[in-house]
Amino acid sequence: MRLPGRIAAAIEVLTDVETRKRPVSEALKAWGLNNRFAGAGDRAAIGNLVYDALRRRSSYAFAMGADTPRALVLAAVLRDWAEAPEALNAAFAEDSHAPEPLTAEEIAGATASLDGADEATQADMPEWLLPSLKRAFGGDLAAEGQAMAGRPSLDLRVNALKATPEKVAKSLSRFSPEPTAYALMGFTMPAGPRDARTPNVTTDEGYQKGWFEVQDQGSQMVSALAGAQPGEQVLDLCAGAGGKTLALASTMGNKGQIFAYDSDRNRLAPIYDRLKRNGVRNAQVRAPHPGALDDLIGKMDRVVVDAPCTGTGTWRRRPDTKWKLTPDLLAQRQADQAAILEEALHYVKPGGTLVYITCSILPEENDDQVAALLAAHPEASSVDIAKAWRSTLVTEMPAGLATSGGGILLTPHRTGTDGFYCHLIRKAA
Structure with missing residues (x-):
């Protein structure tokens, strides 16, 4: 699948989430079962688009002037994945599986400022929780909210009962794990951009043998x-x-x-x-x-x-x-x-x-x-x-x-x- 088809699929999945009130993981699984032609890379990219759209739902809706699945997914592609509107419309025109072309309002949303948005929107957090969040974070609310709207890393804990950090690092060397900043027996693999896939470490020999666990x-x-x-x-x-x-x-x-x-x-x-x-x-x-x-x-x-x-x-x-x-x-x-x-x-x-x-x-x-x-x-x-x-x-x-x-x-x-x-x-x- 090319990007236009993946965008259309992400809009379809997010629509399913919205209309049927089902968890994202269930909707993504159902889409994959119904569209077996899609490869692992396609499914990962579609999942990334859906999750990115939801993480910044409030600010994306403000920028695009709408909170529809289409608006949110397009906002993720334009504002987070940094696709140029003109290039995206050109790609849409060449792909029979693409969504409808971008409107003038959607193109404007690619660069719309959030300066006029309220605190909750800029922090991408629910407005009704503002009093609680201000108690927790004070003046750091916007920074905390934006960090919370980012992609998470994949973290591992070395099981000292069976392995050493050196042993685990060697077993997972193809994924380039990095030592965690604070946890003494941890490794981390930062999230990649756009359609990057999360390493499937549970198929690794070390995981099967109990050398490490996936743990934030x-x-x-x-x-x-x-x-x-x-x-x-x-x-x-x-x-x-x-x-x-x-x-x-x-x-x-x-x-x-x-x-x-x-x-x-x-x-x-x-x-x-x-x-x-x-x-x-x-x-x-x-x-x-x-x-x-x-x-x-x-x-x-x-x-x-x-x-x-x-x-x-x-x-x-x-x-x-x-x-x-x-x-x-x-x-x-x-x-x-x-x-x-x-x-x-x-x-x-x-x-x-x-x-x-x-x-x-x-x-x-x-x-x-x-x-x-x-x-x-x-x-x-x-x-x-x-x-x-x-x-x-x-x-x-x-x-x-x-x-x-x-x-x-x-x-x-x-x-x-x-x-x-x-x-x-x-x-x-």
């Missing part, structure tokens, strides 16, 4: 900040598919015990194969049933809570969720987080640590939740996050990462990672 650097960093030590008793209360359980096991050198639990059996299902492939021997999976964790109350050195949240920190990877988020969903997540934090503290032994993590950038899900917990529990107090950074990430913590409430907030703009919040809470001995 931010997730690796907050896993490290948890500070789990060999020989400790650790509860991963919201383990999900086990990404942080695997990272904790690697840090602990398979010594001690990790109890991996999740209230949703479906989320927990992939963890069994992942533990086996990674060579993890110190993790015990606790399936959800009444009283599943009763024997752990008051006995855990560390309880890690990767809480259910709005996922606002992952907007680069799932830009459709940025525009679907509602006040009701945020309120539901806040209620979930408050309940889980209360439960988690029961499992922490005197002198132990509760590690609260979200992939959210919103203060309501982060500092506010911790503040409410600390107000209700005088036996709990915040741990110095800068000190924890020095001991686990072995550098001085960069300025500007600490939140006013005593946690830490990672973002694409600040650390080149997904958005992650982490707060360490000590239970008095």
Whole structure:
């Protein structure tokens, strides 16, 4: 397929997303099944166009004067992929699969200024979230928003139970992996422009043998900040598919015990194969049933809570969720987080640590939740996050990462990672 055909396909996919209210990944998969002539390169390019259009939906709509699938995809091609309008129209004229020619208004949109746009539009973030986002970022809102609207890198964590960074780098040398800036056992492959394809590292021999896992650097960093030590008793209360359980096991050198639990059996299902492939021997999976964790109350050195949240920190990877988020969903997540934090503290032994993590950038899900917990529990107090950074990430913590409430907030703009919040809470001995 040539570019005009790919553009037409991207408009078709985005129209499917809009009309049927389905996730982008499902719409792209359905299009691929219905158009088997399209190669892997075509599917990657179409996916890039759709995701690019959604990441900057607000500013693209402002520039183009419309928020239709056609307007958004054309904006991505003209403003992000840097295609010249005249050349694009010429290509359209020569391709029977091309969309209709660009109109004068669409051509003007290629260079339209955003100077007259409001703050939310310039930051490509939902307008109703502005008060929360200003609390989080202040005057850096536009820069944070634009970084959040960029493409994410592909990050990997070396599994120290089976491999070394040198071994993984050699295995993946064809992809030119680069060491991560902060995570000590990480590699990154920056996203390419236009129709660049993301490396399929899961087919690599090293992945099959458990030498590394795909994990955003931010997730690796907050896993490290948890500070789990060999020989400790650790509860991963919201383990999900086990990404942080695997990272904790690697840090602990398979010594001690990790109890991996999740209230949703479906989320927990992939963890069994992942533990086996990674060579993890110190993790015990606790399936959800009444009283599943009763024997752990008051006995855990560390309880890690990767809480259910709005996922606002992952907007680069799932830009459709940025525009679907509602006040009701945020309120539901806040209620979930408050309940889980209360439960988690029961499992922490005197002198132990509760590690609260979200992939959210919103203060309501982060500092506010911790503040409410600390107000209700005088036996709990915040741990110095800068000190924890020095001991686990072995550098001085960069300025500007600490939140006013005593946690830490990672973002694409600040650390080149997904958005992650982490707060360490000590239970008095």
